[in-house]
Amino acid sequence: MPSSFQKKSPSFRSANLQSRTADAGGTVAADALQRRLFLKLMLAGAGSLAWPYRLGHAQTKETVLRVGMTLSDIPLTTGQADGGAEGVRLINRSLYDALLSWDLSRADRPSGLIPNLAESWSVDDTQKVWRFKLRRGVKYHDGSLFTAHDVVWNFDKLIKPEAPQYDRSQARNAANWLVMVSGARAVDDFTLEITTKEPAGTLLYDLVNICMSSPRQWEKLGRDWKKFAFEPSGTGPWKLASLVPRNRAELVRNSEYWNKKQIPQTNRMVLRPMPDATTRVAALLSGQVDFVEALPPDAVPQVKASGMQVYTNVYPHIWPYMLNHMPDSPFKDIRIRKAANLAIDRDKLVKLLRGLAVPAKGMVIPDHPWFGKPTFNIKYDPDAARKLLAEAGYGPKNPVKVKFLMSTAGSGQMQPLSMNEFIQENMRDVGIDVSLESMDWEALRSRRMAGAHSPLNKGIHGINYSLTIQYPIFGIVGQTFHGKNRVAGYNWGNFADPDADELAAKSLREFDIDAQNKRIGELHAYLVDQAIWIFVVHDMNPLGLASHLKGFVQAQSWFQDLTRIRIE
Amino acid sequence: MLWYTLRRIAYILPILVGVSIVCFSFVHLAPGDPMTAVMPDFASPELIAQIKGAYGFDRPLPIQYFRWLGAVLSGDLGMSTRTARPVLDELLPAVLNTAQLAVAGVVISLVLGIGLGVWAAYTRRLAADRAITSAAIVGVSVPPYWVGMVLVAIFAVTLGLLPAMGMAPPDNGGFGLDDVRFMVLPALTLAMIPTGIIARSVRATVMDVRKQEFVQTLYANGLSRRRIFLHVIKNAAPSVLAIMGLQVAQLLGGSILVETVFAWPGTGYLLNNAIATRDLPLLQGTILVLAIFFVMMNFLVDLAQPFLDPRIKRQ
Numbered sequence: 001m002p003s004s005f006q007k008k009s010p011s012f013r014s015a016n017l018q019s020r021t022a023d024a025g026g027t028v029a030a031d032a033l034q035r036r037l038f039l040k041l042m043l044a045g046a047g048s049l050a051w052p053y054r055l056g057h058a059q060t061k062e063t064v065l066r067v068g069m070t071l072s073d074i075p076l077t078t079g080q081a082d083g084g085a086e087g088v089r090l091i092n093r094s095l096y097d098a099l100l101s102w103d104l105s106r107a108d109r110p111s112g113l114i115p116n117l118a119e120s121w122s123v124d125d126t127q128k129v130w131r132f133k134l135r136r137g138v139k140y141h142d143g144s145l146f147t148a149h150d151v152v153w154n155f156d157k158l159i160k161p162e163a164p165q166y167d168r169s170q171a172r173n174a175a176n177w178l179v180m181v182s183g184a185r186a187v188d189d190f191t192l193e194i195t196t197k198e199p200a201g202t203l204l205y206d207l208v209n210i211c212m213s214s215p216r217q218w219e220k221l222g223r224d225w226k227k228f229a230f231e232p233s234g235t236g237p238w239k240l241a242s243l244v245p246r247n248r249a250e251l252v253r254n255s256e257y258w259n260k261k262q263i264p265q266t267n268r269m270v271l272r273p274m275p276d277a278t279t280r281v282a283a284l285l286s287g288q289v290d291f292v293e294a295l296p297p298d299a300v301p302q303v304k305a306s307g308m309q310v311y312t313n314v315y316p317h318i319w320p321y322m323l324n325h326m327p328d329s330p331f332k333d334i335r336i337r338k339a340a341n342l343a344i345d346r347d348k349l350v351k352l353l354r355g356l357a358v359p360a361k362g363m364v365i366p367d368h369p370w371f372g373k374p375t376f377n378i379k380y381d382p383d384a385a386r387k388l389l390a391e392a393g394y395g396p397k398n399p400v401k402v403k404f405l406m407s408t409a410g411s412g413q414m415q416p417l418s419m420n421e422f423i424q425e426n427m428r429d430v431g432i433d434v435s436l437e438s439m440d441w442e443a444l445r446s447r448r449m450a451g452a453h454s455p456l457n458k459g460i461h462g463i464n465y466s467l468t469i470q471y472p473i474f475g476i477v478g479q480t481f482h483g484k485n486r487v488a489g490y491n492w493g494n495f496a497d498p499d500a501d502e503l504a505a506k507s508l509r510e511f512d513i514d515a516q517n518k519r520i521g522e523l524h525a526y527l528v529d530q531a532i533w534i535f536v537v538h539d540m541n542p543l544g545l546a547s548h549l550k551g552f553v554q555a556q557s558w559f560q561d562l563t564r565i566r567i568e
Numbered sequence: 569m570l571w572y573t574l575r576r577i578a579y580i581l582p583i584l585v586g587v588s589i590v591c592f593s594f595v596h597l598a599p600g601d602p603m604t605a606v607m608p609d610f611a612s613p614e615l616i617a618q619i620k621g622a623y624g625f626d627r628p629l630p631i632q633y634f635r636w637l638g639a640v641l642s643g644d645l646g647m648s649t650r651t652a653r654p655v656l657d658e659l660l661p662a663v664l665n666t667a668q669l670a671v672a673g674v675v676i677s678l679v680l681g682i683g684l685g686v687w688a689a690y691t692r693r694l695a696a697d698r699a700i701t702s703a704a705i706v707g708v709s710v711p712p713y714w715v716g717m718v719l720v721a722i723f724a725v726t727l728g729l730l731p732a733m734g735m736a737p738p739d740n741g742g743f744g745l746d747d748v749r750f751m752v753l754p755a756l757t758l759a760m761i762p763t764g765i766i767a768r769s770v771r772a773t774v775m776d777v778r779k780q781e782f783v784q785t786l787y788a789n790g791l792s793r794r795r796i797f798l799h800v801i802k803n804a805a806p807s808v809l810a811i812m813g814l815q816v817a818q819l820l821g822g823s824i825l826v827e828t829v830f831a832w833p834g835t836g837y838l839l840n841n842a843i844a845t846r847d848l849p850l851l852q853g854t855i856l857v858l859a860i861f862f863v864m865m866n867f868l869v870d871l872a873q874p875f876l877d878p879r880i881k882r883q
Contacts (some may be wrong), residue, residue, distance in 0.1 A: 072841040073651070082606075082650065161618070169652040172619060175611040226653065244738055245651070245658070246833040246841070272734060274831045275840075278717055282732040283831075286724040442846045446604045474609075489609040 063266040063567040065549070068283050068292035072275040074249045077232045077240060078225050079213035080158070080170035084411055085468065085558040086293065087173075088209060090271055093559060094251055095141075096211035096234035099132060099151070099192075100204055104555035107313055110368050111557040113204055113513070117146065117212065117235070118192070123511050127199035134190040138258045140214035142233040148186035153215045155184040155194075165218060167225045176474075177206040201510045202472045237262050237563050238269060248272050265551060265566035284308060284544045291549065291565070295542040297354040297415065307547045312356060312540040313554040316469040317412055318363050319419070321404055321462040321534040322492040324452040329461050330400050331493070335392040336432075337531035341378050342385040343430040344423055346537060352422060353415060356542050360535035362528040363469050363476055370469075370476060372521030374528035378535055385430040399433040402461040410441030412466035414539055420464060423536065449489045462534065463492055470558050472507065472516075476524050479532065480504040495532050569874065576870050580863055587859040588640070592633050595851045602846045606649050623649055623849065636852065645853035650845050655853035658838065663857070665735065666822040666834030668747075672755035673819045677762035678812065684763075685770025686801070692775060700767060707764030716757040716829040723753060733831040754830040758823055762815040769811045773804040806877040813869030820865070821858045 067090065075087030079096055092098075101116035118132040138146040156163040158174045159181065180200040185193045196203055217233035218225070232240050235258065238251035249271045253264040272289060274280045280292040281299040285306055295303060300310050321340075323331040330336050346359035361378050364370050386395075394400045406420045407413050417438070424434045437460070439447075448465050450456045457463075469475030478490035480500040503523035510516040528535070543560075545552060551566045603625060607616055620626045623646075624635055639646060645655035688700040724732035730753055736746040777783065777800050786796045822836035831837070835854060842851040 072837070072844065076651065168619060168622065171615060172607060172611065175615055176608040179612070242738070244661075244833075245653070246662070246837065247735060248737070272831065273833075274733060275844075276828050276831065279720075279733050279829055279831050282717075282720045282725055283734075286720075286728060286732040288724070288732050288734070440844070442604070442844065443598075449604045449609065487609060 062268060064268045064270060065266045065291060065562065065565055065567065066270045066272065066289040067562070068272055068274045068280040068289040070275060070277075070280070070294045072273050073246045074243060074271060074273060076169060076173065077229045077243060077249070078167065078170055079154070079211045079232070079234065080173040080209075082169075082173050085470075089559045090562075091249075092209070092211050093236065094238040094269070094562070095232055095236040095240060096213070097138075097236055098208050098211050099134075100208045102208065102555070102557055102559050104557055104559060104561040105553060107553050107555060109556065110316065110364075111555045111559070113208060116208075117151075118207075121204075127201075127509070127511065128196050130194045130196070130203060131187070132192040132194070134192060135258065136190055138235050139256065140217065140233045140235050141239045141254065142214050142217045142220070144214055144216040144233075146212065146235055147189045148192040149189070150212055150215055151192050152184045152186050154210065154212050155181065157213070158210070159183075164223060165215070169225070174210060177209045180206065199509050201508050201516055202477070204513075205471045205473070237264050241268070246273060262561070262563045264563040269562065281544070284546065287546070290546040290567075291562070292544040295544045297356045297542070299544075300354060300356070300542060303544050309545040309547060309549065311543045311545060311552065311554045313556055314358055314365050314538055315541050315556050315558060316364060316368070316475065317466060317539045317541070317558075318360060318469055318475075319357075319412070319414055319464075319466045319536045319539065320360070320363075321464050321536070322448075323533055324457075324461045325493040325495045325532075326452050329452070329493075330402055331461055333392050334531060335388040336394070336400055337534070338376065339385040339388040339392070339430060340427065340432055340534045341376075341531050342381045342388070343432060344426050344534070344536060345380045347380065349419065349422055349537060352418060353537070356540045357414070357537040358540065360537050362524060362535055363467075363533075364524065365538060369517040370472070370520045370524050372523070372525030372528075374525040376529045376531060378528070382426075382430050389431045394431055396431050399428075399431045401433045401435075403435045403437060403459055404462040404464055405444060405447055405457075405460055406436055406438050406464040407441045407444040408438050410444065410466075412468070412539060413441070413464075414466070414537075416464065419536075445489075448492055451486070451489075451491075452493045465492070466539070468558055472520050476520055476527065477504045477507050479527065480523070493532075495530075497530065500526055500530070572874060573871065576867055580867055583863055584860065587863065588637055588856060589633070591852050591856045591859060592636060593629070595848050595855070596629060598843075598846070602649060602848045604846075606845070606847075623647070625848075640853075640856065645856070646849035648847050648850045650847045650850070655850050658850060659835070659854055659857060662822075662833060662835045662838040662854075665832065666827070666836065667820060669751060669754055669758060669827075669832060669834060670816075670819040670822070672751050673758035673762065674816050676755060676759035677766055677815065677819070680759070681763045681766025681812075682770050682808075685767040686774055688767065688771040689774035689778065697771075701771070704764040704767040704771075707760045708768070710760070711825070712757050712760055712823065713825040713829055715760055716754070716826055719753045719757060720829070733829075735832065754826055754832050757830070758819060758826050762819060765815055766808070766812060770804070770808050773807050774800060777803045802876070806873055809872060809876060810869055813865055813872075817862045817865035821862060 069086060069090060071083045071086050075081035075083035075091045077091055077095065081087030081091040097117050099116060099118035100113050102111045103114045104111050117135050117138060119135050121130055121132045123130050134148055140146060153165060157165045157167055158171045159178055160166055180196045180198070180203055182195050182197045187193055212235060213228070214233035217231070218228055221227040221231060230243050237254050237257045239254050241250040241252045243249045251269045253267055255263060257263045274283060277294065277296040281295065281303065283289045284292045284303065295310065304310055323337060325332055350357045350359060358365065362371060362374060389395065389400065406416050408416060420436055424436060427434045444463070444465065447457055448463055452460065467475065478487055480495065480497070481487055481491050482494055482496040500523065503519070503526055507516060507519040507523055510519045543554065548567055549565050550568050551564045553564065554560065603616060603620055607619070617626070624632055636646065645659065647654055648658055651658065684700045684704070688697040691697045720732045723730045731750050734750065736750045783796060783800060786799060822834045824836040824840045827834045827836035828840050835858060839851065839854050841847070842854060
């Protein structure tokens with residue numbers, strides 16, 4: 001069989017044969033004939049191993065979508081995945097359904113909420129009791145029927161430690177989405193009531209993440225969540241066929257999925273953890289996977305040159321510096337906050353990132369319904385920055401000295417080292433002397449959770465921490481919570497402003513989506529005008545797809561619909 | 569021999585206790601709270617307290633250590649904070665995966681290392697020796713991470729001959745050719761450093777033995793070169809064995825870099841995950857098992873030494 005090994009073999013063999021004559025203190029007796037035979041056997045073995053890999057895999061009839069994940073393990077498969085947005089994207093949304101979902105059908109607008117297992121909903125006059133009409137005829141993978149009682153069972157799984165189905169791991173993963181929920185009740189088989197602790201206009205955004213596991217399957221497996229993880233049953237478009245932790249998960253099409261438009265176009269989907277970006281690129285280029293997440297910018301030209309597809313789109317992501325607003329921080333002064341925002345040449349930074357970012361004008365892009373109408377125009381204007389600093393009493397001979405925390409890598413952090421060094425130079429040009437303290441992602445996360453007021457963060461004036469703005473509370477409203485209302489990690493710098501508090505409260509008491517978007521826009525505009533952070537760029541979420549994949553639409557979202565991908 | 573064995577066991581016990589203390593305490597020195605790595609931002613204080621209590625992180629460190637040690641002695645390495653699976657369940661498949669790779673790496677490094685080392689020793693200062701010595705230095709010096717990427721770029725991306733990463737699908741009916749294909753590139757990468765080290769030490773030892781008087785005597789007595797060669801190898805074996813033991817133990821311990829580059833779900837990959845996610849029970853359990861394994865490998869090498877060199881037994 002022809003192979004590169006065989007082509008090179010003559011020179012390799014002659015080198016071996018020639019070497020036997022060289023001997024200083026006597027030679028190792030060797031028979032040239034035997035050696036030739038040995039080499040032939042070796043080469044035959046190597047040749048059989050080197051049978052072209054792509055050829056071997058091109059012969060399968062079944063259509064298989066192979067995905068290279070950035071996570072190092074398959075996320076939890078019991079219903080509430082870990083692994084952040086990627087866990088939700090690839091496991092929750094594949095195996096399960098929630099009451100609501102994201103509309104991921106369009107690439108040209110931010111994805112909004114749509115009905116899913118719940119067909120409609122309303123809120124009563126107290127604004128604390130929500131009533132949902134559930135979809136009929138939905139079946140779990142085990143064949144049992146989905147009802148309102150199952151939703152109650154799933155909520156108890158997450159919020160009632162005394163319930164037999166309570167699962168600590170799932171409760172932990174879902175904790176973000178259950179802050180406002182006090183309980184759930186089945187009015188009848190297909191009518192559900194959810195009660196909140198206080199009026200919560202943003203509840204629907206929380207419910208999109210609460211997935212429905214099958215109570216019957218859990219009972220059948222001896223009430224054991226560990227077994228359930230290997231034989232899960234949800235109502236989602238894919239069923240789990242096999243799971244090898246840290247290695248692979250194989251999902252097969254759920255042909256009886258209730259939403260006929262979202263029955264997967266491929267027979268099977270294989271998820272492979274590949275935390276190393278170079279490995280993912282190599283796997284895509286070698287044809288071992290068809291779809292990879294988070295392409296590194298440096299690899300994009302090579303991926304394009306090899307005929308693969310590179311998708312990019314804006315999504316609700318921001319790469320900022322959260323600033324310290326405590327009394328002893330220079331950033332207490334709005335002039336310095338604004339000067340720092342005007343000091344960054346974002347267009348050059350985007351070039352550095354090979355165009356895989358968008359300059360930020362706020363937490364969200366100007367087309368987003370939450371952008372509002374800020375008056376502070378975030379742009380590169382070093383003269384204006386110097387003027388503001390001079391007004392605040394600083395200048396080239398008396399620079400503002402600040403210290404920022406950054407990570408060496410991490411979820412959504414893009415290229416933190418080169419980006420931070422670039423910005424450090426920009427800041428120095430206008431009179432802000434930035435020193436950087438780098439650490440790994442989890443250490444940075446700990447420092448963010450602790451807040452600027454913590455002794456851990458003494459002497460730190462900003463933290464470079466990328467964030468999702470997919471949810472109103474996470475992205476915008478939560479940034480105003482302070483004092484006893486502060487939530488770990490949000491409002492890192494303890495920004496406290498009565499006007500912002502009022503706008504945030506109005507957002508939470510608005511139950512109509514359009515009106516709520518307007519309120520959140522007003523709050524966002526106010527936060528931009530206050531230059532609450534240094535807003536830098538939004539990531540473009542580069543994805544690599546093999547040339548034979550068709551039908552993918554990259555939504556402006558942290559989540560994507562892989563069911564519509566087909567293989568041609 | 570019994571006294572020798574008992575003495576070796578007596579050396580091991582304090583080492584194991586030290587290893588357990590180091591494994592437990594060092595992971596707590598890393599910055600970052602182990603709970604923040606797994607808790608979402610909006611987790612209630614009650615949930616955080618409940619989960620901290622469940623893992624025993626709410627106790628003082630010395631108490632945590634003795635509780636952990638007690639559990640370890642009864643075979644329980646605890647539960648992973650990230651996956652909530654028993655550490656042992658996480659560790660065993662990883663050890664088996666690393667063992668597959670390590671066996672391939674051991675075979676490659678022993679065959680190549682010994683073969684090239686002996687060849688170099690018998691061709692001292694000639695072209696073959698210089699080539700082998702240079703290659704061995706390169707093998708030891710070049711980062712395996714880089715070598716792995718180059719091999720992938722050539723054999724997987726450019727030529728498309730071998731898979732770039734991962735293990736073969738588990739449903740292909742036992743260990744077969746497909747498994748070997750997935751193993752070739754990571755095993756070659758893994759074997760680079762040990763091959764270089766073994767080749768250099770074999771070369772030095774064999775050359776040293778060949779200079780000894782008894783070899784000249786054997787030549788003078790007219791023994792065949794093949795017989796003399798066997799005597800040389802036998803006398804070189806004890807010191808080479810000690811180095812090989814260390815290298816084999818290191819291979820079986822897994823390589824974080826190589827396993828990460830090839831997404832090979834072994835112990836190195838597991839350790840990398842555990843470090844990145846601050847999964848302390850998993851980190852402690854994995855380091856402990858690997859350290860014990862390393863100590864036991866050295867113990868076995870120590871036991872094997874007297875059989876190859878009776879002088880050690882007499883000492």
